[in-house]
Amino acid sequence: MVEDTEYGARQIRVLEGLEAVRERPAMYIGSVDAPGLHHLVYEVVDNAIDEALAGYCSAIEVLLNEDGSVTVRDDGRGIPIDTHEEFDRPAVEVILTELHAGGKFDDKSYQVSGGLHGVGVSVVNALSAKLIVEVKREGSVWRQLFERGEPISDLERVRELEDTEETGTEVTFTPDARVFETTSFDRSTLESRLRELAFLNPGVEITIRDRRRDPHAESSFLYEGGIMEFVEYLNETRNPLHRNVIHTESEEDGITVEVAMQATEDLQPSIHAFANNINTREGGSHLTGFKTALTRVANRYANEHGLTNDLEGNLRGEDVREGLTAVISVKHPDPQFEGQTKTKLVNSEVRGIVESSLHDGLGAYFEEHPDTAEVIIAKAVEAAKARKAAEQAEELTRRKSALESTSLPGKLSDCQTRDPAEAELFITEGDSAGGSAKQGRDPSFQAVLPIRGKILNVEKHRLDRILQNEEIRNLITALGTGIGEEFDIEELRYEKVMLMVDADVDGAHIRTLLLTFFYRHMRELIEQGHIYATQPPLYRIRCGGETFDAMTDRERDAIIEEECNGSPSQIQRFKGLGEMNPNQLWQTTMNPETRILKRITIEDAAAADRMFSILMGDAVEPRRQFIQDHAPEAEWIDI
Numbered sequence: 001m002v003e004d005t006e007y008g009a010r011q012i013r014v015l016e017g018l019e020a021v022r023e024r025p026a027m028y029i030g031s032v033d034a035p036g037l038h039h040l041v042y043e044v045v046d047n048a049i050d051e052a053l054a055g056y057c058s059a060i061e062v063l064l065n066e067d068g069s070v071t072v073r074d075d076g077r078g079i080p081i082d083t084h085e086e087f088d089r090p091a092v093e094v095i096l097t098e099l100h101a102g103g104k105f106d107d108k109s110y111q112v113s114g115g116l117h118g119v120g121v122s123v124v125n126a127l128s129a130k131l132i133v134e135v136k137r138e139g140s141v142w143r144q145l146f147e148r149g150e151p152i153s154d155l156e157r158v159r160e161l162e163d164t165e166e167t168g169t170e171v172t173f174t175p176d177a178r179v180f181e182t183t184s185f186d187r188s189t190l191e192s193r194l195r196e197l198a199f200l201n202p203g204v205e206i207t208i209r210d211r212r213r214d215p216h217a218e219s220s221f222l223y224e225g226g227i228m229e230f231v232e233y234l235n236e237t238r239n240p241l242h243r244n245v246i247h248t249e250s251e252e253d254g255i256t257v258e259v260a261m262q263a264t265e266d267l268q269p270s271i272h273a274f275a276n277n278i279n280t281r282e283g284g285s286h287l288t289g290f291k292t293a294l295t296r297v298a299n300r301y302a303n304e305h306g307l308t309n310d311l312e313g314n315l316r317g318e319d320v321r322e323g324l325t326a327v328i329s330v331k332h333p334d335p336q337f338e339g340q341t342k343t344k345l346v347n348s349e350v351r352g353i354v355e356s357s358l359h360d361g362l363g364a365y366f367e368e369h370p371d372t373a374e375v376i377i378a379k380a381v382e383a384a385k386a387r388k389a390a391e392q393a394e395e396l397t398r399r400k401s402a403l404e405s406t407s408l409p410g411k412l413s414d415c416q417t418r419d420p421a422e423a424e425l426f427i428t429e430g431d432s433a434g435g436s437a438k439q440g441r442d443p444s445f446q447a448v449l450p451i452r453g454k455i456l457n458v459e460k461h462r463l464d465r466i467l468q469n470e471e472i473r474n475l476i477t478a479l480g481t482g483i484g485e486e487f488d489i490e491e492l493r494y495e496k497v498m499l500m501v502d503a504d505v506d507g508a509h510i511r512t513l514l515l516t517f518f519y520r521h522m523r524e525l526i527e528q529g530h531i532y533a534t535q536p537p538l539y540r541i542r543c544g545g546e547t548f549d550a551m552t553d554r555e556r557d558a559i560i561e562e563e564c565n566g567s568p569s570q571i572q573r574f575k576g577l578g579e580m581n582p583n584q585l586w587q588t589t590m591n592p593e594t595r596i597l598k599r600i601t602i603e604d605a606a607a608a609d610r611m612f613s614i615l616m617g618d619a620v621e622p623r624r625q626f627i628q629d630h631a632p633e634a635e636w637i638d639i
């Protein structure tokens, strides 16, 4: 047996060269699109975070350079430069060229970061056209250069340090355009993850500088209060019900558990669970433990103090979580991740550890702060009552739709195919665009559902109220999935659901309302990539018997200049979809051969939550600030 395992391990080792990484990059970093690209930065930053957790590094800098490269720098001990015995090469070279560099590096007991896929910096090297590492250590600066993972120089001493005590590591890499679909880094995507890392690792200062535009544009994140400040940050756009963030912390069997939470007047929960700094979007044992303890402590307190007397039965978990903002962070010496995106924590012992940690911590907090306990329970009781009303309303719609038997909404122009895999639904703004779409479509696989006016803002209403809205009911019936407890993605009637709105502010508002609805009540549709936004052109330009479509003002100018030598024969501006004739609408927006679609994705649930409460919630000031900050770059806001 032992021999077998060793043989297997050696085999794997041989196969897993950096060549394998270049051949199948997605296996190591998830994808070769924008998320995969940004993952490279996180992978390098993770090494610096590990060094901070070991207690040797307090500042990390990320620079977006003008030439498209990224520099990550820390003030830790510097990657070791002495000769690695097994490889007979400098340790730093081994770290950068060997997958999961083995030997003495494996037993880093403090290493809790590790990255989403935990692949290490050699993968970044393999996927970079160029990489430069500079280490300050032992009184000198050492440098080595690489191309596509191969060293193109030895590790060289480049200069002596004035301050011989100075240490640190700096990695500059240029992502390989042969590997990645895009090589341009998005500052706000990086900022959001770096801010999150700063919350999760209190005391570590993380700075990002974008030198591509303004050499001085920089953001710096340093939170001594850790995840308590994370909760305050998430609640800047919400209305807290009590002043202080509740915080509990404990350690058992080398596993640390930390929870921060604050209840708000809002309806949506905003609960984010992390394991070893990784955002476990698919949840897992830590989240389960959290939910169990929260429900149990709330019910016990409520019963002991007679707060649920006018309620039949106990509070349900979802009642207690309504409007709750919480961050759960566990650190585990050997975390196991599973799930579609490897973001579900499956270590089973964690469940009980988190449960008892919060049970004790929150129980004690409630006893010491009865005012806080009471507002939290009162809110949960209110939620329970609304839930019961919603259940009755749902029962009503169900009975109603049963009566109407095959009751697809009258406004839906359905497609002929009954195979969801090839069917598409276009949700259009207003009846006139709906009319054009209905005439312009290919009815064999394209359905059209016009939505009139503004649908209800679901951010501000509970499910019972939402279900009273006819436009929303039509939408739910057309999709076929049901909603709430009954939601079943298997019943989805269309593979692609397209939001087709005008390219103006009203269109953007309707799109945001629809996205809010999907995000809050049918999130799986977004997560599984079923929701798209169509991108109709703004201009049609004619010259020399040819027609060109332009999506932006800049594109229009480029076409006029390059295709029409400065003198087009006609420029048509489409103000709304309704202005296009059915044929134009088909050609520009609906024809799979020529249309441009944008798939809606959720990169970062915490950022998306915040974004939706900023855009759609009650608080006015954050929205004003957001609009002011983003007005110049507006047009499209990614979630």
Ligand code: 1YM
Residues within 6 Å of the ligand: 044, 045, 047, 048, 051, 072, 073, 074, 076, 077, 078, 079, 080, 091, 092, 095, 105, 108, 169, 170, 171
């Ligand atoms: C910008 C990226 O990689 N920093 C970094 C990495 C290491 C160390 C310090 C380090 C670790 C140890 C000892 C140790 C790494 N070292 C290794 C290995 N920043 C960045 N800073 N001395 C320095 O773990 O004992 C891997 S990463 F394996 F060589 F020790």
